[in-house]
Amino acid sequence: MMKKPMFSKLTGAIRNTALTAVIGAGALLTGCAATQPGSNQQGAESLPNGMKGDGHEYMLTVTRPNQLHVIDTETDQVLRSCDVPGTFGNGSIAISPDGRTAYVLTGMYENIYGFDITNCEITFSTHQSYDNVQVKSFISMAVSADGKELYTVQNPVRKHSDRFETMQPRLAVFDTSGGLKTQPVRTFPVDRRITKIAAMDNGEVVLGGGDLKAINPENGETRLITALQNWDRAPDKWVPPDAFAMHTMGEHVGEFIMPYFTIRWNGEPGDESKADFLWGHVRIDLKTGDVEMIETVPFEFIVFNWVTDPNDKNVVYGSFNQLSKHNFKTGETLGIHALDHTYYNINMTTDGKKVYVAGAGNTVSIHNPETLERIGYLKMPGDMSTSDLRLAVLK
Amino acid sequence: MALKKNKITRALLGTGVLTLAGLAPAQAQAADGESIIRDRCLVCHTDTGDASAPFSRISEQRKTPEGWMATISRMQQQRGVVISPEEKRELVKYLADNQGLAPAETQGLRYVLEKEPNVLESFDPLLQETCVRCHSGARIALQRRTEDEWKWLVHFHMGQQPTAELHAGARDRAWFDIALNQVAPKLGNDYAFNTEEWSQWQAVEKKSLDGRWAMSGYLPEKGQFDAVVVISQNDNDRYSVTLEGQYADGTPISGSGKAIVYTGYEWRGTLTVNGVKMRQVLAASEDGQTLEGRMYQRNDDVMGGKVIAVKNSAITAITPSYIKQGERKLLTISGNKLNGSISLGAGVKVISIIARDEERTVVIAEASRTAKVGSRDIKVGRTSADDLLAVYDELARVEITPSDSIARVGGAGGSIPKQKSWYRAVGYAAGADGKPGTADDLRLGYMPAQWSLKPFDEIAEHDNDIQYAGTIDNRGIFTPGDAGPNPERKMSTNNVGNLTVIGMVQDGDQTISAESHLLVTVQRFVRALID
Structure with a gap:
């Protein structure tokens, strides 16, 4: 009963969003044509070792056909581009706590390569598929707080000679010192449909699926963090949430954030005129394990994710066709800035002075968090598609 | 991967053996379906030893010719099957003949085989949400499988399209469990492998169409x-x-x-x-x-x-299919083996015959001013057709078909051509109650119309879709705009648009128009034999 109205609601809501986009857009494109000559791989080649430690920050992303790029957030130039073996999958990246190793999911979601971002050296690799078992991971990669373990959620399917057999997904634990062609040291069964994962300081791994759970990667013990799909809210008051859990992020403030869409029926279920269409989110502090769950922001914006302002955790930014800024506490929209094309992904520096939007094209656009005005523009050598945009803080 | 290579090798080896044996293509073509299965498919499938279902998986499904063609093509493209075009044709024929669908089993679903555009489907909500969010419902309903086979099809999705359970409409529920444990058993029941319809059809003596x-x-x-x-x-x-x-x-x-x-x-x-x-x-x-x-x-x-x-004597159409009280007009009766006197029903006279042969008769007909409003049976000699001609008082309303439609940008140097859409206007008289839009409205049939476009809503108006999305001609054929990003448009969007098609029908001094919704969207990059 509840599923159906949700779809029509969602469509309606998207239409409203599109309308907002139109009205909010203004004279949007006029300033965008004169983009900075920007970028240049030239720079990357001429600065092979020009990296800095001591907390210097680099934004990482992947472009088609399959390259990992290291962007210096000080100069906003591509410093280094590393060729990733295999066919582009979805461009997922996980970064070691010391900021040195970037693990890239490749080979159509099956293989992982770990790169030393200072020199593109491949220090780790695994091909998750084996024998007649096809193993794919959807986004899900995380590195333990001590950097010693890499986690993925594996979705195995056995390929018999004349049929596929779906197998139970599992958390796979890799030893990051395993080198090349390494295999998991432990696996534990987990739910289906897990995408975003993150490692907490207490050693547990957050599993972002239908519900949010945490698993102990030592023994596979799993606990519920917060129910989403199986939440116990009255179905005549709330539509179960739909979380499009693409892109893991939050590393700049040490958190895991999962946005979702829901509808609150203030009148009869299905009565749109009295309903609130809302963005909700679950935010987990990876240091303390504290969990925040709240629905305040009106569903007037399409975003693929939120990124938290390090200077005020009530303030978040989202991107898609616009860059927008919101207050989670009040639900207030603090700013909207039209973008020149769709940007799936967003991230920030730890000082909160720059917002980066990327994905869905071959440009990275850099914005002032205060005004949302563009302060930089970077042309990448290929399409970022669904790729991650992640912050490496190099120690 | 090793498995796949192995398969290819074995399949190639199979071909080699054939070549070595000196079989010319013509001889290969003559091979019967079962030996083609043995030669080409049992590289991976197994001989079960069960005469009632001899080949693993293959023997537990029934499909349309297009369904079998798609399956074999997928085996070629994704599983390394090597099969000659002649053998493939022969195998599709063999499988469709021996494991096809009875006519009764395709009833109401043929539109997808016929490639009819803009069909609005309605299926059971469980199927709708699980399968029809990606496929046409007809694609599912035109297959017959055992319950186990439907379950293997669910497993197939997790192997072939593993992100299917993460799509909108799947990620908010236990999609795999629902598909495997609720939908597959339902499909096994609703679209069972063994049916009475199929048994009966197999027993029917098939007629030559010569x-x-x-x-x-x-x-x-x-x-x-x-x-x-x-x-x-x-x-x-x-x-x-x-x-x-x-x-x-x-x-x-x-x-x-x-x-x-x-x-x-x-x-x-x-x-x-x-x-x-x-x-x-x-x-x-x-x-x-x-x-x-x-x-x-x-x-x-x-x-x-x-x-x-x-093939027999029959009336297939009368064009136009309506005549107004007191009107004299040219009507064409189409059909086969039409001989004898022509009757157009009460109150409608044949004034003269303009042209006549056995397939086509053109007459001048006249409806009396007092002819009763309603449909008429047509007769030519002993051949008749029910409710083919409508006698009406006045045009009360018009409907545009299709009511909802899609066209797709294309061309402009790209490999995918434009996908047009086209419209017809259907006229109705108000019927006995004098009120249009009620159950007793009299369908008059297709009427000539003048065609135009307007923005569907304020967003379309704001984005000036009408300028970019395409044009409609005086035949009601809409031709969409060129493919590719358009720098003139907001965010360089494609020449997509949300439009209303307006058809205006003139009937005497009266003009009645109606509207239909047209969404002009981007190319379809994945085309299936059965959508």
């Missing part, structure tokens, strides 16, 4: 046509076809080609008609006297329409 037929139909570019179709049997289920006739305006329509009949009734014709390559997807009636379906351009399947062909 003979002289009369065909009537509608093609969007030139309109209504009548033609004599001569079907000559060359071989078992293989025919050559000629088609000679004229459109309503007298323009000749002429073509020839060939056809294969699968499963005893599934006619698949390929013809060149007035220089254009066309396909026919028709179903033969059980008595072998009627062929009905759709004929469309091979390279532009939207551009086609319904056709019906009859």
Whole structure:
């Protein structure tokens, strides 16, 4: 009963969003044509070792056909581009706590390569598929707080000679010192449909699926963090949430954030005129394990994710066709800035002075968090598609 | 991966053996379906040893010819099957004949085989949410499998399209469990492998379609046509076809080609008609006297329409299908073996016969001022057709078909051509209650209309979709804009648009218009034999 109205609601809501986009857009494109000559791989080649430690920050992303790029957030130039073996999958990246190793999911979601971002050296690799078992991971990669373990959620399917057999997904634990062609040291069964994962300081791994759970990667013990799909809210008051859990992020403030869409029926279920269409989110502090769950922001914006302002955790930014800024506490929209094309992904520096939007094209656009005005523009050598945009803080 | 390589090697080896044995392609073609399965499919599938289901998986499914073709193509493209075009054709024929669908099992679902555009489907919510969010419902409903086979199909999705359970409409529920444990058993029941319909159809003696037929139909570019179709049997289920006739305006329509009949009734014709390559997807009636379906351009399947062909004496159409009280007008009666006196029903007289042969009679008819409003049965000699002609007082409302439609940008140097859409206006009289839009409205049939476009809503107006999305001509054919990002548009968007199609029908001094929704969107990059 509840599923159906949700779809029509969602469509309606998207239409409203599109309308907002139109009205909010203004004279949007006029300033965008004169983009900075920007970028240049030239720079990357001429600065092979020009990296800095001591907390210097680099934004990482992947472009088609399959390259990992290291962007210096000080100069906003591509410093280094590393060729990733295999066919582009979805461009997922996980970064070691010391900021040195970037693990890239490749080979159509099956293989992982770990790169030393200072020199593109491949220090780790695994091909998750084996024998007649096809193993794919959807986004899900995380590195333990001590950097010693890499986690993925594996979705195995056995390929018999004349049929596929779906197998139970599992958390796979890799030893990051395993080198090349390494295999998991432990696996534990987990739910289906897990995408975003993150490692907490207490050693547990957050599993972002239908519900949010945490698993102990030592023994596979799993606990519920917060129910989403199986939440116990009255179905005549709330539509179960739909979380499009693409892109893991939050590393700049040490958190895991999962946005979702829901509808609150203030009148009869299905009565749109009295309903609130809302963005909700679950935010987990990876240091303390504290969990925040709240629905305040009106569903007037399409975003693929939120990124938290390090200077005020009530303030978040989202991107898609616009860059927008919101207050989670009040639900207030603090700013909207039209973008020149769709940007799936967003991230920030730890000082909160720059917002980066990327994905869905071959440009990275850099914005002032205060005004949302563009302060930089970077042309990448290929399409970022669904790729991650992640912050490496190099120690 | 090793497995795949191994498969390819073995398949290649199979081909090699054939070549070494000195079999020419013609001889390979003669191989029967079962030996092709043994040679080509048992590289991976197994011989079960069970005579009632000898081949693993293959023997537990029934499909349309297009369904089997798609399966074998997938095996070629993704599983490394090596099979010659001749063998493939032979195997599709064998499987469709022996594991096809009975006519009753395709009823109401043929639109997807016929490539009819803009069909609005309605299926059970469970199927709708699990399967139909990606596929047409007809694609599912045109397969018959054992419950286990439906379950293996769910497993297949997790292997072949592993992100399917993360899509909108899947990620908010336990999609795999629902598909496996609720949907597959339901499909095993609703679309079971063993059915009475199929048993009965297998027992029916299939009729040869050889003979002289009369065909009537509608093609969007030139309109209504009548033609004599001569079907000559060359071989078992293989025919050559000629088609000679004229459109309503007298323009000749002429073509020839060939056809294969699968499963005893599934006619698949390929013809060149007035220089254009066309396909026919028709179903033969059980008595072998009627062929009905759709004929469309091979390279532009939207551009086609319904056709019906009859072998016996029958009336297939009257054009136009309406006459107003007190009106005198030209009517064309189409059909086959039409001899004898013409009756157009109470209050409608034939004033004179303008032209006449056995397939087509053009008359001047007159409806009396007092002729009762309603539909009339038509008779020519002893041949009759019910409710074919409508006598009406005045046009009360118009409907545009289709009510919702999609066109797609294309061309502009890209490999995917534009996908057009086309519209017709259907007139209605108010019926006995004098109120249009009620159950007793009298359908008059297709009426000529003037066509125009307007923005569908304020967003479309703001984005000036009307300038970019395309144009509609005086035949009601909409041609979308060029493909690719358009720097003139907001965010360099494509020439997409949200439009309203307006059809304006003139009836005497009266003008009535109606609207239909048209979404102009981007190309379809993945095309399936069955959508």
